């Protein structure tokens with residue numbers, strides 16, 4: 001059940017504010033001389049290095065624009081390996097010797113800055129080389145103004161690298177992967193008669209999140225410290241309580257959404273908001289797709305604006321994948337396709353036989369890529385928090401598979417079998433001269449698949465709600481680039497032997513489908529039967545984040561990333577190191593927070609209640625309750641002692657060992673504490689219970 005409702009129909013608002021806080025190319029065209037603009041355009045479109053003189057002119061235009069917008073500071077805005085964004089603000093104002101100040105911001109300030117990078121994880125890259133990193137302007141993503149209560153800052157999207165040139169961020173590999181995809185696609189497009197100067201992936205990410213009242217949030221140290229509840233008995237009717245919520249979107253939620261949207265419009269982010277009721281208190285926001293580099297920057301901004309704006313409205317936006325156990329989790333569906341600068345979506349089945357040939361080629365490339373690199377896709381969404389969601393009954397399993405839908409699967413099956421296509425099997429004789437239009441029927445939508453074809457794009461659904469989408473897109477771009485190359489080479493070999501395009505392609509498609517169709521699954525991905533079937537098919541089932549992260553640096557993966565110039569071995573190892581570290585730290589904080597809350601809030605509450613019961617011990621009811629509470633409290637105390645031991649031990653010296661200790665010892669011990677505490681919650685008087693309940697939190701009034 002999901003209700004879809006547009007709350008942003010006022011198109012005049014759109015026209016007035018859209019991109020008003022974004023330094024668009026259009027705006028720059030007005031502000032720059034013709035040659036300067038041309039030079040900048042060449043940089044953006046063809047990656048031509050920018051001339052320092054031009055950089056000075058652009059910087060001046062940027063500064064003038066930003067000051068007009070009320071900005072007092074500027075920052076190089078970047079994406080460190082934490083998956084968050086980072087900024088260091090510098091004032092435009094530079095004091096003069098006369099005691100006044102002038103606004104200063106030149107080409108050098110624009111192009112490069114040297115933030116004190118020591119507080120960002122580098123996975124060991126900086127430790128052995130240079131302690132410093134630098135940020136470099138990414139001219140392909142527009143600068144923007146970030147507003148806060150007392151002012152505004154010019155944000156310059158940048159890449160973050162070490163002085164030895166190694167990527168310390170998520171953007172550089174993303175840009176490199178876009179280039180890899182571009183090169184691979186450009187090589188094959190001429191075979192299909194398609195003209196393009198540039199090919200890039202396109203991306204639209206649907207962000208799910210929860211909203212709760214700030215008052216409850218502040219009363220839950222677990223939410224404040226870890227982003228999820230570490231305690232909380234399920235309300236009696238759990239998820240079915242949906243119907244309470246249905247149809248009554250509280251005014252404050254609507255006004256929060258409108259506020260957030262307006263800010264996002266101003267930032268040039270084409271939001272198309274909907275809210276749905278998968279779980280009580282859960283919502284979704286989705287922009288229209290954009291080139292993937294820009295979509296990745298915009299996605300970070302969406303998360304930031306949601307979080308900041310909710311606070312202004314007395315609420316908190318929870319982006320964690322599983323803030324409430326037993327209630328639906330949150331994902332971030334990444335809709336991904338490949339597009340040309342001439343406006344062709346290469347994953348859109350066309351109206352004519354010719355364009356279907358290219359569609360089938362690119363589609364087959366994706367099928368091969370997902371099958372060969374199941375591990376990489378799983379790794380790209382691996383985190384301690386996403387482990388609570390993947391494989392649960394409301395999220396795609398940790399097993400990668402592709403939902404193609406019956407129509408498209410049928411097309412491939414007929415290609416292989418040669419049936420239903422006349423005497424001589426041929427691509428264009430698939431029963432109909434032209435492929436059917438494939439926008440799927442509602443009934444053909446499979447929501448249990450981690451990777452689904454949805455008519456003219458693929459939707460990667462295993463991505464977690466709190467994570468940066470940069471790594472998942474980087475992986476997709478890279479693995480598909482490789483598959484395009486592999487299939488493209490086979491195609492060319494066929495053509496060289498004198499085969500027609502149709503014949504050569506048919507062979508490539510048949511061969512690819514036969515080899516990789518084990519990855520296609522159109523059934524129920526939540527079912528136990530699928531888990532068994534997947535095992536029979538030899539598909540990977542990397543249940544936990546650590547099982548996945550372990551494989552990041554495998555020979556296959558290192559070779560792939562090196563071949564496509566996306567990540568060298570050191571950069572890859574660094575990322576693995578950081579992933580272990582983040583896993584370890586986040587679970588470690590959870591373990592300690594669990595201990596702390598149980599020891600200092602829940603136990604004292606239960607014991608105080610016992611003391612109260614003592615006072616009326618002559619009552620049969622009191623005696624009975626006291627006995628039950630005593631038993632449950634002792635169970636909690638036992639579980640707590642066991643957790644304390646695990647928290648005190650770290651399991652080893654390396655982040656690798658520590659991460660495994662967290663998964664294998666701390667998480668289970670936390671689970672026991674929670675089980676005991678949740679049982680106690682149902683026994684202890686509400687006024688003795690120190691934490692707001694799930695019921696309190698999930699229904700925003």
Ligand code: ADP
Pocket residue numbers: 202203204205206286287288289290333335336337338345456457459
């Ligand atoms: P749902 O999955 O809920 O049915 P929609 O069909 O409304 O979602 O759209 C999902 C997302 O897919 C939107 O963000 C949309 O912009 C995006 N999308 C549509 N076409 C493309 C494309 N060619 N490339 C990438 N994303 C796309």
Ligand code: MG
Pocket residue numbers: 206333459
């Ligand atoms: Mg979706």
